[in-house]
Structure formats: structure tokens, C-alpha cells
Amino acid sequence: MELTKNQEFAFASIASMSLISFTNGEPTESELEEIYIQIHECERLQNDIDFSLVALDECRERLEINFQDGHDAILDDIRELKLGHDESVEIMNMTLNVVKSNSEIPPEKMDTLSEICQAMNLYSDEFNFAI
Known part of the structure; x- marks a missing residue:
């Protein structure tokens, strides 16, 4: 299925936030709340809310079945999406908000943030990971 530019952005956003929330096991309640806040505050995700919610369910299912796969x-x-630099930065900032919703941040989440940055061709030093 061919995705629209908005759907690519929505998928990358949802996938990044889902991936970070499942690092170290089941997402915390605060992470889930923050994902829904990000979905509702981002106009691009709201423009195709049905797609965004389906993407959320699909990502969650993939991670629950076998996290590493x-x-x-x-x-x-x-990596396959053609995201612009500004889009990637916006997605990383949403993902960082999910991480920051926790009082304690395991080092594995920081590793996952770096992997997401790499997948979007961003340098992790562009972001303040000192949470």
C-alpha cells in the first residue's frame, strides 16, 4: 500500500513513540498517556486520526508478539520512509516527550532513542537527551 506523505509522518511518529514505550517491557501508564497527548496535539496526526490509531495498534501488536523482531x-x-529533516526532528521531540513522562529513565531507552535517530538520519547530539 502506498502511503501519503502525511501517513508516512504519522507512521514514523507512532512507531517511534511505540518503540520507545516498549523498551524495557510494557509501556508505563504515563507513557501511554503521553502518546495519546502527542497524537491529539499534533495536527498532522489528527488529520488522519484513523490511520494514526491503526498504526498505534499495529506497532503495539508487533512489539508484544516479539519485541526484538x-x-x-x-x-x-x-529507514525506508522519506522524511524531511524538520519532520524527523518533530518526531524525535514527540518521542522524547514520551521518555520524559517517566520519573526514571533506563539506559536502554537512551540506546533506543539513538537507534531511532540513526534510522531517521539524525545525529543524537541535536537533541538534549539529558533528561
């Missing part, structure tokens, strides 16, 4: 597949999917 889902993790690798999601990063591969993100």
Missing part, C-alpha cells in the same frame, strides 16, 4: 522491523520501516 518488532523493534528491528520498525526501525527498518522508519
